[in-house]
Amino acid sequence: MTLQEKKEILTSYIKEMGSLAVAFSSGVDSTFLLKTAHEVLGDKVIAVTARSCSFPERELKEAIAFCKEEGIRHFIVDSEELDIEGFESNPKNRCYLCKHELFEKIAVIAKEQGIKEIAEGSNLDDNGDYRPGLVAVAELNIKSPLRYAGLTKEEIRALSKELELKTWDKQSFACLSSRFVYGETISREKLSMVDKAEQRLLDMGFQQVRVRIHGTIARIEVLPNQLERLVSVREEIAGYFHELGFTYVTMDLDGYRTGSMNATLKDSE
Numbered sequence: 001m002t003l004q005e006k007k008e009i010l011t012s013y014i015k016e017m018g019s020l021a022v023a024f025s026s027g028v029d030s031t032f033l034l035k036t037a038h039e040v041l042g043d044k045v046i047a048v049t050a051r052s053c054s055f056p057e058r059e060l061k062e063a064i065a066f067c068k069e070e071g072i073r074h075f076i077v078d079s080e081e082l083d084i085e086g087f088e089s090n091p092k093n094r095c096y097l098c099k100h101e102l103f104e105k106i107a108v109i110a111k112e113q114g115i116k117e118i119a120e121g122s123n124l125d126d127n128g129d130y131r132p133g134l135v136a137v138a139e140l141n142i143k144s145p146l147r148y149a150g151l152t153k154e155e156i157r158a159l160s161k162e163l164e165l166k167t168w169d170k171q172s173f174a175c176l177s178s179r180f181v182y183g184e185t186i187s188r189e190k191l192s193m194v195d196k197a198e199q200r201l202l203d204m205g206f207q208q209v210r211v212r213i214h215g216t217i218a219r220i221e222v223l224p225n226q227l228e229r230l231v232s233v234r235e236e237i238a239g240y241f242h243e244l245g246f247t248y249v250t251m252d253l254d255g256y257r258t259g260s261m262n263a264t265l266k267d268s269e
Contacts, residue, residue, distance in 0.1 A: 003155055010149035011040050017117040017143065019044040021110040023102065024074075025055070026063035028153070029121035031167040032160045033146055037119070038072050046113055047072050048106045050079035053188050054176040056195050073113075077105045081177060081186075088186050094177060095133035103140045119143040124152045171208040172258065179212050193244045200240055204233065208256050216247035224255035 014020065014037050022034045024047035037045045049063045060076070067074035079102045081087050087097050099120075106118050120137060123146045137144060146156060153172070160168035179194045180186050190213055197211040197218060206229075210221040218241050222230050230237070230251055241249045 001150065003158065006149045006151055006155065007159060010036060010145055010151065013145050013148055014040045014119075017041070017119075019115045019117065020143075021046050021048055021106055021113070021115045021118045023106060023118070023120045023142075024049050024063055024067070025121070025173070026059050026066060026167070027121065027173045028160065028167050028170050029123055029146060029156055031066060031165055032156050032163070033119065033121045034066075034072065035070065035160075035163055035165060037145075038070060043073070044115070045072060046075060046110070046115060048075045048077055048109055050102050050105075051076050052078070052080045052082075052175075053191050054081055054186075056176065056199070058199070059173065075109050075113075077102075077109065079105055081175075082188065087177075090177070090180050090182055090184055090186050092182055093132045093135075094182075095131065096136050098175070098177070099133035099136035100140070103136060103142050107140070117143055119145050122147055123156055124150050171202070174258075179210060181212070181214055184213070184215070189245075193246065196244055197241055197246070201237070204237075206230070210256055212252070216245065218246040218249045219252050220250065221252045221254075221256040227251065227253070227255060 018041070020037050020041060022030060022037055022045065024030045024034050026049070034045070034047050047063070047067050049060065051060060064074065079098075081098045084097050084101055087094060091097075103118060110118055120142055122131070122134060122137070122144050126134065126147065136142075151159075157168050176191050176194050177186050180190070194211050194213055198209050201209040201211070201220070201222070206222050206226055208223050212219040212221065220230065220237070238249045
């Protein structure tokens with residue numbers, strides 16, 4: 001199937017919905033989905049963004065700016081994961097707990113605004129990893145238009161570039177809670193440490209980063225072709241990370257990859 005055919009499937013699917021609330025994080029996928037939905041349905045589309053301590057302020061600001069620029073009605077809902085019973089202990093179904101609560105809150109807004117459907121931005125590549133959040137998506141009948149159309153992350157970036165979206169080459173992002181090894185307590189303090197650490201790396205020009213946290217150990221993931229550069233500025237990075245509260249600062253020689261924390265699930269099976 002060609003990319004154009006997939007795009008046509010996507011637009012037809014969205015058109016059939018009639019009206020849509022998009023869970024909008026300002027990431028690559030949800031930005032493309034929101035832009036496409038707005039082109040198809042116009043003012044029958046709204047964006048809903050969750051505000052929490054696991055969602056960096058820079059991402060929230062980008063979400064607000066995009067909706068303002070595009071003229072899309074935008075709602076910000078407080079969805080503090082740490083207030084969800086059991087979440088801070090970081091269980092294997094952490095993402096399920098978070099998504100279930102978020103989509104329930106979006107459903108309230110959608111109903112108030114007379115919106116029929118709710119959609120999220122997972123893509124075809126998400127089918128190949130451990131994604132407990134997709135269980136909540138299925139349970140609550142949340143639509144996944146990008147997966148429905150069979151679009152991969154690479155294809156979404158290509159289509160985003162065609163639309164001249166600034167996010168076409170933006171780093172992939174997942175909530176900061178995903179930086180914690182399963183079973184390790186998630187706290188506001190450590191979320192802030194991770195957020196500031198990753199922001200420093202981004203400010204230094206690293207394109208795709210993760211700072212995984214293991215107790216007081218920071219495990220840095222960057223693209224393999226930037227590992228050498230990471231070593232060249234190691235003293236500056238280590239010094240800043242120590243100031244944040246990390247005792248040890250390490251570099252992951254495997255480089256950046258999605259869902260690296262899920263390797264611990266396989267080890268425990």
